[in-house]
Amino acid sequence: MVSEVVRDGTKLFEFTVPVVVVGAGAAGLVAALAAREAGAEVLVLERDVVPRGSTALSAGLIPAAGTHWQKAAGIADTAEAFAADIMAKAKGEPDPDLVALVTREAGPAIEWLGARYGLPFSVVADFSYPGHSARRMHGLPTRSGEELIDALRGAAEAAGIDILCEATVTRLYADAAGRVTGLAFTRPDGSVDEVGCGRLILACNGYGGNKSLVREHIPSLADALYFGHDGNKGDALLWGQALGAATRHLPGHQGHGSVAHPVGILISWATITEGGIQVNLAGERFSNEATGYSEQAAEVLRQPDGLAWTVFDGxxxxxxxxxxxxxxxxxxxxxxxxxDLPTLARRMNVPADTLTRTMAAVDAARAGTIPDAFGRDFTTTRPLAAPYCAVKVTGALFHTQGGLVVDATARVLDTSGHPLPNLYAAGGAACGVSGSKAAGYLSGNGLLTAVTLGRVAGAAAARPDDGLAASVA
Structure with missing residues (x-):
């Protein structure tokens, strides 16, 4: 189905909803909760049978600084330190004002979800993610995106928010000034319905599911496994551009170098950060695995057959x-x-002498006897010991990080830097805080902007002043 914008200032609708949200992932549901709490009537349109989105495919972890969960675990952290980590990982590329906004709002956002809607967050306190100077990942008990999206859906339903599923938005209507007046959505039987809107929040992620856009903006991953939601076709990007919106960092994305092959299950990067390594099908290391799981996707895909083994221990x-x-x-x-390693090598179908030699070099680097050939610092990790473990993995594209440029209230800006009249974007629909390269992605950046910009957008869209105030705290 083709996404389009129809300019028709005379278009009338049988009914109009003050706030319409496209997409019922984390960004859309959080936006709907914030708008409803602020007193607005909200309609959420979702193409799936039930809300899932890329959120359900993630580990469901949201980074936030200064939370009461961190304090209870004895973790000292600040929004400023978090912002510095984001800027360092992305080499200063992201908009510093947007980085300051999302790092400032992340803690209050998840504490609000916990206190107001009963989401039982806790902090991951037993290992660190690359690039984070403090342990600030927060998740629900199973540490799964499925649990997170189910909890958000339950909260939205309990709040009386209308979520219309199996409704694929294909067309926006706008007047000559660029104000979105309504939209059309298609049902599974081919029927088309229309609804007017006062304000529209785009929360339908990026373009990872659109092969032609991926080939245009991220050619290195054009043929990679796509581990995001197939519905992420770039609708928000295309609609925004048709309305004159500015875009930024379109090549930016989150990859992942540890998706179990062939079963297609995400393997936590703790397997690496705690001292594990990756080897190719010949049993040889090929990169500094600790740099980050996003950029590691391309490293894995450059190996024979685009495969590698993640090796760790019990x-x-x-x-x-x-x-x-x-x-x-x-x-x-x-x-x-x-x-033992020879038995592990046999089960991996890699040369035992090569794997043993690889592990010996890692142990020497860990002991400080020789520098690591790829520049990794192993001295802060414990040696691997029996029982040894391994998972065959491939690299994948998870979601795109570039998108529509937004202001401090998540309003979409045009190419002159002025806000479009009533259009907001959150999550993958908006330009995130990872810059233009995979290496700029700091763990959790995706759900960070989904939750924070979702809350900001929902609260702003519900206000009669068109969202000119900047804080939701």
Whole structure:
């Protein structure tokens, strides 16, 4: 179905909803909760049978600084330190004002979801993610995106928010000034309905599911496994551009270098940060794995057959079992184990002498005897020990990070820097805080902007002043 914008200032609608949200992932549902709480009537349109989106495919972890969960765990952190980490990872590319906004609002946003809607967050306190100077990842008990999206859907339903599923938005209507007056959506039987809107929030993610746009903006991953939601066709980007919106950092994206092959299950990067390594099908390391899981996707895909093995041990596996995805991978037989390296190599079908030599070099680097050939610092990690574990993995594109440029109230800006009359964007629909490269992605940036910009957009769209105030705290 083709996304389009029809300019028709005379178009009339049988009924109009003050705030319409396109997309019922984390960004859309949080936006709807914020708008409803602010007193607005809200309609959420979702193409799936039930809300899932890319959120359900993620680990469901939201980074936030200065939360009461961190304080209870003895973790000192600030929004300023969080912002500095984001800017450092992305080499100063992101808009500093947007970075300041999302890092300032992240803590209050998840504490609001916890206190107001009962989402049982806790902080991941037993391992660190690359680039984060403090342990600030927060998630629900199973550490799964499925649990997060189900909890948000339950909260929205309890709040009386109308979520219309199996409704694929294909057309926006706008007047000559660029004000969106309504939209059309298609149902599974081919019927088309229309609804007017006072304000529109685009929360339908980026363009990862659109092969032609990926080939245009991220050619290195044009043929990569896409691990996001197939519905992410770039609708928000195309609609925004048709309305004159500015875009930024379109090549920016989150990849992941650890998707179990062939079962297609995300393997937590704790397998690497706690001291694990990656080797190719010949048993040789090929990069500094600790740099980040996003940029590691392309490194893995450059290996023969686009495959690698993540090698770790039983201690790390025990840490990683807090993630439902890892337990599922184990149950499906994707994780192999052995009591010694030669046996592990045989089960991996890699040369035993090569794998043993690779591990010896890592141990020497860890001991400080020789520098690591790829520049990784192993000295802060514990040596791997029996039982050894391995998972065959591939690299994948998770979601795009570039998108529509927004202001401090999540309003979409035009190419002159002025806000479009009544259009907002959150999550992957908006330009995020990762810059223009995969290496700029700091763990959790996707759900960070989904939750924070979702809340900001919802609260602003519900206000009669067209959202000119900048804070939701």
């Amino acid at each position: 201690r790390i596996a025990a840490i990683t079992r807090q993630f439902e995805d890892f337990k599922r991978a184990e149950a499906m037989g994707a994780v192999i184990t052995a009591d």
